[in-house]
Each structure stands twice: as C-alpha cells, then as structure tokens.
Amino acid sequence: MKISGTFWRNVLGICLFLGFWQMLSSFELVDSFMLPSPWNVCQALASMAVDGSLWENLLASLKRVAAGYLLACVAGLSLGLICGWWRRISDLIRPVLEALRPIPPLAWVPIAILWFGLGDAAAYFLVFLGCVFPIFLATFTAVRSLDRDQLNAAMCLGARPCLLLRDVLVPASLPIVMPGLRLALGIGWMCVVTAELIAAETGLGYLIQQSRMLFQIQNVVAGMVAIGAIGYLMSAVLERLERRVNAWAPSERV
Numbered sequence: 001m002k003i004s005g006t007f008w009r010n011v012l013g014i015c016l017f018l019g020f021w022q023m024l025s026s027f028e029l030v031d032s033f034m035l036p037s038p039w040n041v042c043q044a045l046a047s048m049a050v051d052g053s054l055w056e057n058l059l060a061s062l063k064r065v066a067a068g069y070l071l072a073c074v075a076g077l078s079l080g081l082i083c084g085w086w087r088r089i090s091d092l093i094r095p096v097l098e099a100l101r102p103i104p105p106l107a108w109v110p111i112a113i114l115w116f117g118l119g120d121a122a123a124y125f126l127v128f129l130g131c132v133f134p135i136f137l138a139t140f141t142a143v144r145s146l147d148r149d150q151l152n153a154a155m156c157l158g159a160r161p162c163l164l165l166r167d168v169l170v171p172a173s174l175p176i177v178m179p180g181l182r183l184a185l186g187i188g189w190m191c192v193v194t195a196e197l198i199a200a201e202t203g204l205g206y207l208i209q210q211s212r213m214l215f216q217i218q219n220v221v222a223g224m225v226a227i228g229a230i231g232y233l234m235s236a237v238l239e240r241l242e243r244r245v246n247a248w249a250p251s252e253r254v
Contacts, residue, residue, distance in 0.1 A: 036218040044222040053207065058226065060202040064120055065192040068127025069185055076132045076184070077177075080139025081169075090140075101133040105191045113199050123195040123203070130191035131184040138180020142173035178242040185238060189231045 018038050024030045025037035036044075048054035079097070083090035105126045112122040146169065196205025204223050211219035 033217060036221055040218045041221050041225055044216075044218040045225065048207075048219065048222065054222075054226065057202055057204050057207045057223075058230070060200075061192055061196065061204045062230075064123040064195070064200075064203065065127050065185075065188050067120075068124045068192065069131050069188045071124065072128045072131030072135055072184060072188070073181070075128075076135025077139050080136045081143055083136075084140045084143025094140075097133065097136060101137075105130045106194055109195070109198050112195070118199050118201065120200075122199045123192055126195040126199075127188045127191045131188040134180050134184040134187060135177075138177050138183075139173065142176035143169065145176065146172050174245055178238075178245060182235060182238040182242065185234055186231060189227070189234065193227055 021035075022038050025032055025035065032040075045054065079093060083093050108126060108129055109122075112125050116122040116125060192203065193205040193208075196203035197209050198205075200206050204227050208220050208223040211217070211223065
C-alpha cells in the first residue's frame with residue numbers, strides 16, 4: 001500500500017511540534033512543573049494505560065459523546081429536512097432554534113445538573129446541545145440550496161416522495177451535510193469533556209480535574225493529549241467516510 005505525501009507531511013508537522021515542545025522543556029524555557037516534557041507525558045499515559053484508568057475514563061467519554069451525537073443526528077437531520085422542505089413549518093421552528101443556537105453549551109451546565117443531576121444524562125444533554133445546531137443548519141442549508149429543476153424533473157418522471165427523498169434529495173444534500181456532521185462531532189467531543197470537568201464522576205474531563213486537584217500536572221497534560229488524539233482520529237474517520245460517500249462530487253486537491 002502506497003503512503004501519500006500528505007501522510008508524511010502530517011507526521012513531519014507532529015514531529016516538529018513535539019520537538020519544539022521538548023526543546024522548551026530541555027532548555028528550561030518553561031517551568032517543567034507547569035508544562036511537563038513530552039517524555040514525562042508519555043510516561044504518564046503509559047502508567048494510566050497499565051493501571052486501566054485511562055481506558056475506563058476514555059470509554060466513559062466515548063459512550064457519552066456517542067449517545068449525545070446520535071440523538072443530535074436524529075433531531076438535527078429531521079428538523080433540517082422538515083424546515084428546508086416546508087417553508088411554513090420553517091417559519092414556526094427556525095426562530096426558536098436560531099434563538100437557542102447562540103447559547104453556549106457551558107451556559108446550560110447549571111440547568112443540566114438541576115434537571116439530570118451528576119452523571120451520564122447531563123453529559124448526554126450537553127453533547128446533544130453542542131451537536132444538534134450545526135447538524136440542523138447544515139441539513140437546512142443543503143435542502144434549501146437544492147436545484148429545484150432536478151426535483152421538478154424527477155417529479156415529472158413520476159418519482160414518488162419516497163423515491164424523491166432517497167435518490168434525489170439525500171444524495172444532493174450530502175456534500176453539505178457531511179461536513180456539518182464532522183463539525184458537530186468535534187463540538188460534541190469538546191462538550192463532553194467540559195461536562196465531565198463539572199458534572200461527572202468518570203471520563204477524561206473528570207480525570208483531568210482530579211489530576212489538577214492532586215497537582216499531577218503530567219496527568220493533566222496526558223489527558224489533554226488523549227483528548228486531542230481521539231478527536232483527531234474521529235475527525236479523520238468521518239473525513240474518510242465523507243470522501244467515500246461524496247466521491248462523485250467535484251473537489252479540489254492541493
């Protein structure tokens with residue numbers, strides 16, 4: 001299997017970043033207690049992996065983001081499709097959603113704790129709020145921007161609503177919807193960590209908070225590295241899926 005030049009450039013970028021980080025620590029340009037070296041962070045990651053705390057908290061975070069994201073996909077795709085297709089319904093629903101959309105998920109934390117208490121339900125709710133609005137907006141925009149000539153041509157040829165939805169509406173919307181899904185997943189991952197910092201007793205956010213209270217800064221940074229790595233992997237998987245799904249769509253490669 002041939003490895004592309006993009007892969008090696010990505011690896012080079014990561015290596016340069018780690019080298020710069022190690023240089024800051026080696027030459028004592030920053031306090032090693034405040035920012036542990038990459039080697040110390042790797043040791044902390046290895047230690048947490050061996051004792052199982054890393055995997056336990058990672059699985060808890062993944063479960064929460066998966067549940068909230070799937071709920072957001074169902075709600076966001078459905079509402080975006082309905083509002084994009086029926087203008088009268090859009091006039092009723094969109095003003096409410098547009099008023100709620102600017103409120104950051106962090107502002108909902110006190111409400112989430114009051115409604116759901118400390119635990120998974122509050123995290124599900126916060127991830128849902130972080131994900132649903134980008135998905136709705138992408139779906140709504142995709143449906144509204146469809147070429148009506150394509151729809152009219154399909155209806156003139158006798159396409160029924162089910163066939164119109166499956167063979168015209170969905171394929172034509174995917175180039176806009178898929179990036180929205182990828183953006184929403186990244187936001188959901190950030191939201192679940194934020195929720196765990198405040199309203200959970202497991203998860204990577206909880207791990208970071210506990211390590212901070214114990215002044216285990218290497219574990220704090222190790223948790224941040226794990227969050228970044230998992231977020232990168234999730235984005236990469238969705239990006240690859242997006243390329244497969246939208247392989248027919250025109251694109252520009254640099």
